[in-house]
Amino acid sequence: MKIQGKMFLWLSVFILAVAILYGVWSKEPAGTTALFLAFGLTVMVGYYLAFTARRVDAMAQDDQEADVADEAGEVGFFSPHSWQPLALGIGSAFAFLAVAVGWWLMYFSAPLILFGIFGWVYEYYRGENQNQ
Template identity: 80%
Template sequence: MKVQGWMFMWLSVFVLAMAVVYGLWSKEAAGTTALFMAFGLCVMIGFYLGFTARRVDTLAQDNKEADVADEAGEVGFFSPHSWQPLALGIGGALAFLGVAIGWWLLYFSAPLIMLGLFGWVFEYYRGENRTQ
């Protein structure tokens, strides 16, 4: 994770330089703003990855002498039967379609997004896994 953090930090330096050059050269506000926002996102991701890398054990990808088999094993827990990402995807697609077609479409997409998000966060807090 340490390597990815440094990659994003160097990418943020490059994006910042390109934002300044683009802003001075084109004098166009939308593209310049987008590049400065991309710079901010790169800094946030790089900082998060670097911050997290200091608090977790060294991974095989951070060891130059590591073998491919060193990273084998369980990666994490992924819900095998969740329908909530489908609801979020449909709601998000409708929301972005609402920007192109009309803002009235957000009245249909926002409840679908909220329902999918609420269901995804709390899907393991019902039934036998519910806390008392």
């Protein structure tokens, strides 16, 4: 975790230099403000990672001699054959399309989004996947 903190802090130094150069040369306030905000965000993330690295044990990524498998482990449980993300994705696509085309398209996207969310949440409470 120490290396990520250092990477973000060095990235923030680079973004600060770019923000200053961009602000001086372009005199464009929107891009300069965005770069300074990006600098602030990278400083916050870098400080958090560096501060947290002092409190936790050294991880495999902090060791130069570590293998990829040293940090391996269970990531989490994911539904292997779920159709709900497809319904949620199509409904979300229609919702974003409704902003560009017309709000009437939300009448079609809202049921798909609700079907996808409720189906995903309650997927293991019914059917063949139901816990005994």
